[in-house]
Amino acid sequence: MTQILQRTVLFADLRGSTALYETLGNTEATTVVTRSVALVGRIVTNHRGVVVKTLGDGLMAVFENAADAVLAADEMHESMDRITPIGSNPIATAGRSPVLKLQVGLAQGEVVEMSGDCFGDAVNVAARLLDHAGDNEILATVNVVSPQPDEMRARFRSLDRVQLRGRVEPVHVFLLEGRRFSDTAATAYGELMPAPTEPEGIRLVWLDQNRVYSGPSLPVVLGRSPQVTYCIDDSRVSRSHARIDWHGGAFQLTDLSFNGTYVRFTGGSEIISLRRGTCTLHGSGTLGLGASLSDPTAPHVRFEVMRFSDTQPQSPVEFAFR
Template sequence: MNERAATRCLLYADVAGRVRLSVKLGEAEAGYAVERCLNRMSRCAEAYSAEGLELRPEVIVARFGDADSALLAAREMRERVRALPPMSGIKLVLRAGVVLESEGGDEEGAAEKMAARLVDGCNPDTITVSESLSELLSPSMRRLLGKLDDAASNAPFPALELGNAPPPTPAELRQEALQSVRQMRVSFRGQKWVIDAAHPTLLFGRETGNDIVVSDPRVSRQHARIELRNGLFYLADSSTNGTYLLEEGAAEHCIKRGEFALSEKGHIGCGFSVGDNMSDAVAFALD
């Protein structure tokens, strides 16, 4: 299990605007409006598999097994509350803070206090997350965050704000998760490299600036590369003499000014047949 999946998070959200609504419509009508918001918010938490859910007057506290789910639930809550029409010109809005359950030390309720401080320090209709939590989000979710407006917020510790851009689709999140765990191991003359989400490209050629330098006159300066893209590993040729690919259980073929999706295991020859010069071939294997 990766670190993101194993990290528990806490979401604290409240509904702002009840006091103004009470003055205009009375306590009973204001209470009904807030309850309607909380019901919508709790359904959002349940839809994103909240592991613990507490409803209090004007406040909801939910716990999640990963950072992405907590932030997606908060965003959905905000959209559902925004969709409610104003009452006598007054609109209720959500404020939310999302933190790691491990933040704030061992004191009971420390994470909830931190999230509540985030909420108190920011404007209504704002979702804020601690910087520590943001580091555990998937890359596509992290891209939705932005810097808090210092003039409009009083966040008590480093935090970021969730913007209004559309969230990644389930398919995009699945693909990203797949890429994050896929690895290809590459070896050449006793040296080894790993291609993964953190290092998605490996270059080889005759020039010293490449990751793998093959000293052969048939090899171009920037000959070819292996690239992790959309969950697959591609061999792309940019050379004069082409790149030869010998995969396990298949016949050798040459790729020239094109690309090819690699299978599980094989060897690559830069400008020469693998069978003719196995000692200078680049070996690869999916981990």
């Protein structure tokens, strides 16, 4: 029987399982991954959702109520933080980040339910949001965010309109920040923390592209797709490769790619490797997209964090490094 329903679609994906198999061995890693996916499935059920199918290291689920879907996604992240490999030495693993990272995409809309599976634009959008999610991030469309209670809605920060793979029209995407029992940052629905008193900008330079971004032009998405904010035409660069946000008084760089993003600050020799991770950008330096900065043929994007003490900058604007 085929039904057309309004549903909130959730895709959850565990990343890091390859390294887990290498570190723990097949038996224990399989147990951890299986237990993690089962835990995520139980959380879906506990929040009145339905697991449509499991997808290797993740699953797809649907909810009648968008608020239930967001609460489930929030609890998934909190529960994943408590998962530790069976048989692991607690002393040896103390202080380490969780080995598995969870990305969640949420979209609301009409779905076609047929033979136990679901199809439709909301399904495609929720799945594609995972391409843009960093480690332990929850991304949602505006139709998911709008009906949320005020307290939950205040935790969402707008990432503006994002071009999703295979879709003509961009989608307005929001990032869920903080935890249920912690303070939250400024969001698209109101200031919960004082905004920085001095506006900031970031300059990006690659070949003849010399631009400064600030304020309403953020976040900046760097990638190969012509639809991203800062286009870098190189086969090693993913369509949406990395994202730069202004958050908590600092610029945050998040890798969204398959080949990684690399950071070296001016005056330093260390190269920071990001694999779906995030780091704070300060001062100036160079970003390597898709290949290490030690590779001279890789696309290297220079950046400079700027302070505008006298005037409000327009974005983007063009001017050269001093």
